[in-house]
Amino acid sequence: xxxxxxxxxxxxxxxxxxxxxxxxxxxxxxxxxxxxxxxxxxxxxxxxxxxxxxxxxxxxxxxxxxxxxxxxxxxxxxxxxxxxxxxxxxxxxxxxxxxxxxxxxxxxxxxxxxxxxxxxxxxxxxxxxxxxxxxxxxxxxxxxxxxxxxxxxxxxxxxxxxxxxxxxxxxxxxxxxxxxxxxxxxxxxxxxxxxxxxxxxxxxxxxxxxxx
Amino acid sequence: xxxxxxxxxxxxxxxxxxxxxxxxxxxxxxxxxxxxxxxxxxxxxxxxxxxxxxxxxxxxxxxxxxxxxxxxxxxxxxxxxxxxxxxxxxxxxxxxxxxxxxxxxxxxxxxxxxxxxxxxxxxxxxxxxxxxxxxxxxxxxxxxxxxxxxxxxxxxxxxxxxxxxxxxxxxxxxxxxxxxxxxxxxxxxxxxxxxxxxxxxxxxxxxxxxxxxxxxxxxxxxxxxxxxxxxxxxxxxxxxxxxxxxxxxxxxxxxxxxxxxxxxxxxx
Numbered sequence: 516x517x518x519x520x521x522x523x524x525x526x527x528x529x530x531x532x533x534x535x536x537x538x539x540x541x542x543x544x545x546x547x548x549x550x551x552x553x554x555x556x557x558x559x560x561x562x563x564x565x566x567x568x569x570x571x572x573x574x575x576x577x578x579x580x581x582x583x584x585x586x587x588x589x590x591x592x593x594x595x596x597x598x599x600x601x602x603x604x605x606x607x608x609x610x611x612x613x614x615x616x617x618x619x620x621x622x623x624x625x626x627x628x629x630x631x632x633x634x635x636x637x638x639x640x641x642x643x644x645x646x647x648x649x650x651x652x653x654x655x656x657x658x659x660x661x662x663x664x665x666x667x668x669x670x671x672x673x674x675x676x677x678x679x680x681x682x683x684x685x686x687x688x689x690x691x692x693x694x695x696x697x698x699x700x701x702x703x704x705x706x707x708x709x710x711x712x713x714x715x716x717x718x719x720x721x722x723x724x725x726x727x
Numbered sequence: 728x729x730x731x732x733x734x735x736x737x738x739x740x741x742x743x744x745x746x747x748x749x750x751x752x753x754x755x756x757x758x759x760x761x762x763x764x765x766x767x768x769x770x771x772x773x774x775x776x777x778x779x780x781x782x783x784x785x786x787x788x789x790x791x792x793x794x795x796x797x798x799x800x801x802x803x804x805x806x807x808x809x810x811x812x813x814x815x816x817x818x819x820x821x822x823x824x825x826x827x828x829x830x831x832x833x834x835x836x837x838x839x840x841x842x843x844x845x846x847x848x849x850x851x852x853x854x855x856x857x858x859x860x861x862x863x864x865x866x867x868x869x870x871x872x873x874x875x876x877x878x879x880x881x882x883x884x885x886x887x888x889x890x891x892x893x894x895x896x897x898x899x900x901x902x903x904x905x906x907x908x909x910x911x912x913x914x915x916x917x918x919x920x921x922x923x924x925x926x927x928x929x930x931x932x933x934x935x936x937x938x939x940x941x942x943x944x945x946x947x948x949x950x951x952x953x954x955x956x957x958x959x960x961x962x963x964x965x966x967x968x969x970x971x972x973x974x975x976x977x978x979x980x981x982x983x984x985x986x987x988x989x990x991x992x993x994x995x
Contacts, residue, residue: 584795584950592950594796595750595781676781678750679764694895695759696920 518680523707526684529597529671530664533604534612537664538657540605541612546646548613549620550628550638560617566610574606575673582674595676600684603670608660615656619649662715666708685711748777749955752789752797754865755893757938758782760913760982766971770962776955784864784893792816792941795948799956800941801963803911804865808939816948817941821964824938824972824983828869829929831898831915832907843931847877854886856906860897861889865936870909873933898924911936913982938983940964 548560580586582594582602593599623645631641646653668686675682677691685708692701757763758780767778783791785802792800793816800817802808811817830837830846835855837846850857859881860867874881881887890900894914901908902922910918915926940960943951962968969985976982 584948586794589795589950595779676779678779678781681779691759693899694755694893696895696898696918698920 519704519707521680522683522685522688523711525597525682526665526686526708527711529600529684530604530661533601533664534608534657534661536601536605537608537612537660541609541656541660542616542646542653544609544613545616545620546642548617549624550642550645563610563613563617567614569607569610570669571603571607571667572669572673574603575670578603578606578670578674594674595678595682597675597682599674600671600682603674604664604667607667607670608664611663612656612660615659616649616653619652619656620645623649658715658718662712665715666712747775747952747955748779749798749952749959750779750781750796751799751801751959752781752783752791753801754785754788754803754938755782755895756803756866756911756914757801757983759893759895760917760975761977762913762972762975762983765975766968769971770959770968773967774958774962776958778959784860784862784867786863786868789816792943795950798943798952799959800943801938802865802941803936803938804868805937805939807865807868808941811941815944818944819942819960820939821941821960822937822986823940823963823968825986826912826936826938826983827929827934828866828909828911828936829915829934830907830927831910831921831924832901832927833905833923834925835907835927837907837927838925840928841930843873843928843933844877846928847874847879850886850907851877851879851881851884854884856886856888856904857881858897858901858904858906858908859887859889860894860909861891862893864894866894866909866911869936873909876933912980916977916980916982937986 544563548556548563578599579594581588582591582599583589584594593602627645627648628641631644636644666686668690671682671684672687672690675684675687677683677687685704689701689704689708692704753763759782763780767780771777781788781791781797785804785807788797788800788802789807789811791797793811793814808817808820812820830843832855837849840846859870882889888900888904888906890897892900894910895918897908898910898914898918899920900906902920902924905923907927940963942957942960943953945951945953972983973981973985
């Protein structure tokens with residue numbers, strides 16, 4: 516299978532970019548929810564946690580309707596491109612990263628907030644300290660988001676279109692090979708994907724191992 | 728890490744910015760059978776136009792195109808194509824190939840027969856497990872037409888399993904359940920998980936499976952790359968494309984028969 520390398524590469528780059536995007540959105544959101552108080556904060560916390568179970572196929576369909584030429588964002592021409600896949604996966608990973616990071620920051624703000632404030636730190640000045648202390652747990656949250664993005668098929672199939680050499684990822688390849696009756700190739704691809712997932716989980720455990 | 732991300736972004740950007748790239752909404756049968764993967768590189772070599780293939784059922788492929796998300800359509804359901812053109816989405820239809828449908832299943836009394844309607848009546852009378860695509864694809868529409876002709880309404884019968892999936896999924900399901908299913912010949916020949924399934928009923932006149940390529944209406948869909956799409960449509964219907972389609976042989980069997988009539992005006 517000479518086509519395998521680009522497929523793995525696309526899977527990893529789309530998922531990595533989506534995870535970075537999700538972390539850039541999710542961690543600040545978590546910090547905002549943990550350290551500040553505003554009206555509607557409780558509602559957002561419940562919403563973020565509820566979105567942990569966001570079905571990929573629904574995210575894919577919603578983005579499809581938005582990005583289609585006949586949809587409101589159709590002018591951008593993003594449907595059936597890797598960029599659309601990044602958007603879909605970032606949508607799925609953001610609540611995961613935000614919810615898990617919020618737990619971490621909420622607890623460390625409760626524990627270390629008062630002494631930090633006695634020392635004269637504002638919330639903004641306290642945040643880097645809290646992030647540095649919770650970096651392992653936050654890394655775990657980001658890795659959990661990555662695990663979600665690299666393994667999902669429903670959303671990327673709809674917004675990517677599974678185009679050979681263009682938007683075909685590991686998961687959509689497995690789905691395609693299964694439908695062609697090439698069960699051997701499908702399971703081999705599955706093993707590679709599981710290997711990647713296991714590596715990521717192992718990384719998460721090693722990084723987050725010493726802190727709850 | 729940041730440098731790595733930049734490289735990835737550049738890679739993604741490069742992968743999306745070919746000068747001439749068109750999107751072909753097509754059916755799973757021409758893609759899963761390997762036909763497009765074999766003939767489109769020849770087209771790209773000759774014309775410099777890259778083709779991105781989205782393989783969906785005929786119903787979904789036409790819906791994708793009706794939303795303006797494809798430059799050209801290649802499907803196999805004459806009724807749905809007529810409706811698509813009547814609705815103003817497509818302007819020109821060309822027949823480019825045909826093959827035939829057949830019933831496949833585990834060895835039974837149906838093996839070696841040639842009468843589709845008699846076979847359906849036997850299946851219904853015996854309560855033989857039958858797997859249906861149920862996905863509004865061209866094959867699904869053809870199967871439903873045959874049931875109607877046979878005067879049988881199979882929907883809701885305990886032996887009639889509507890799996891709502893592609894041709895490959897239906898063949899996998901039939902292989903797993905020792906059931907009968909209705910398939911196009913291209914996907915059947917190329918399918919690699921036949922297990923107990925064999926060809927049962929073939930050669931009925933109602934089994935002809937016609938593939939059409941349809942150009943989009945530029946007035947209705949101004950974003951469509953009309954010129955390049957037309958080049959592909961004409962190539963598929965022309966001498967080079969027809970030769971490539973006819974040359975697609977797998978295991979000694981021809982998957983598709985070239986069949987370009989002169990371009991037909993809409994509705995005919």
